[in-house]
Amino acid sequence: MQIYPNQFSQDINKALRPCYLIFGDEPQQKFDVIEQIRSKAKASGFVERTVLVAESGFSWNQLIEATQSMSLFSSQQFIELELPTGKPGTEGSKMLQEVAANLNPDILLLVHGPKIGKDVQRGKWFKVLDEIGVSVLCYPLEGKQLNAWINTQLQSHQLSVSPAGAKMISDFCEGNMLAAKQEIDKLALLYPQQSVSETQIEQAMVDQSRYNVFQLVDVMLNGENTRCVKMLYRLESEGLEPNIVIWALIREWEQLWKLKTALQNREPIQWQKFGIWRNRQSYYQNALNRLSIEQLEDIQQALTKADHAFKQNVIARPYIELCHLCMMFMGLDLRAVPLLDA
Structure with missing residues (x-):
């Protein structure tokens, strides 16, 4: 059963589940959820804790042995298994299914790792553990x-x-x-x-906002000028290579051009065909409403010129140029302003 992080406290206060699956790329929520499990486990008598990490060379027999071993100090075993890649592999999948089938009330299993995709959630090992326990996926909130x-x-x-x-x-x-x-x-x-x-x-407070290039392009497509500039400033201060940003801008231009061409040809947009999921469709729609074919052509010329200059290392302040390019995506008429400071 899947539960959102903000609902987890209510569930664990009702009862301790036999198994927990905690995955995601947001550390604070993961830490909160895992700490709640550890605290509840200790209060429920699971004082004997075994920590396993399924990294390269890991023997899955260790997991089986941990579930079958009896402690001199406690009959209840709390087993934490970390999957660094989010996937247990073929052998691990079989072992986890075996553990799920034989999990008794004296064993509490916690499996955690990084962000996982639908392919992992559809795996047999994940499904059987989710059926007897709880899964929590921790993603950044906005x-x-x-x-x-x-x-x-x-x-x-x-x-x-x-x-x-x-x-x-x-x-x-x-x-x-x-x-x-x-x-x-x-x-x-x-x-x-x-x-x-x-x-x-x-x-x-100290400004500790941290962004990545994927968040930047979403804000840019959505037309949020001030927020976009702030993100660029933070990315520059964190030392992100400018070529990574220009690559992302080129990729987004190519996507917008395909979408705009389809609209010009009076074709209905099939979002999934373009690999655009529901949570990002409104960003692209806002950009399409804002930008004309002529503006997209101007952006293409500016991107081509900037990309060449970046690769030649002839721009003194690359993030100023990146800001200029982002403003063009937002529909500002910058054709009369020189893009490169050569």
Whole structure:
């Protein structure tokens, strides 16, 4: 049974499941969920804990032995199995299915790892463990979901913050929930159970937002000018290679050109045919509504020129040029402004 991270506390407070599958690329949520399992396990008598990591050279017999061994100190065994790749492989899959079939009340199994795809979730080992336990997929939160998570964290510390203050925390730490949790903990120490103003938040916090190029292109396609510039600034400060960004922009232009051509030919857009999932369709739709064929042609020329210049290392401030290119994707008329600072 799949449960969202924000619903996990309610479920584990009701009862301890025989098995937990925790996967995802958002460390703060994973840490919170796993710590809740460990705490509940200890309180329920699972004091004997075995940690296994299925890395290269791992013997799956260790898992079988752990489920069958009896401790001198406790009859209840808590087994944590980490899958560094998110996949157990053929042998591991068979072993996990065997464990699932023979899991008794004195064994508690936790399997965790990085982000996994639908192919893993459809695997037999995952399904049989999910049927007897709970799976939690932890992904980065954005927008309203991130704001809701921040408000929950603030309430847990009995901190009173205005909507503008919560939004400030979100902006400071967007893309880095671990940093957001740390900053909220800091506010709780500085202003215990108090009402915290926007000025106090601003003075206490350090901008720890962390972005990647995939988030950047989504914001760019959606036409969010200010947020896009902020992301570019952060990516530059983190030392991201500019050629990675230009590659992403070229890829998005190619996708937009295909979509725009289909619309020009009065063809209905089949989003899945273009590999665009539901959560990103609105971004592309906004860009298509905003950009004409002529603007896309101008962007192509600018991208070609910039890509060549980047590869020749003749641009002194590449991120200024990248900002210029992103603004063109947002529909700003920059044709009269020289793109390259040669």
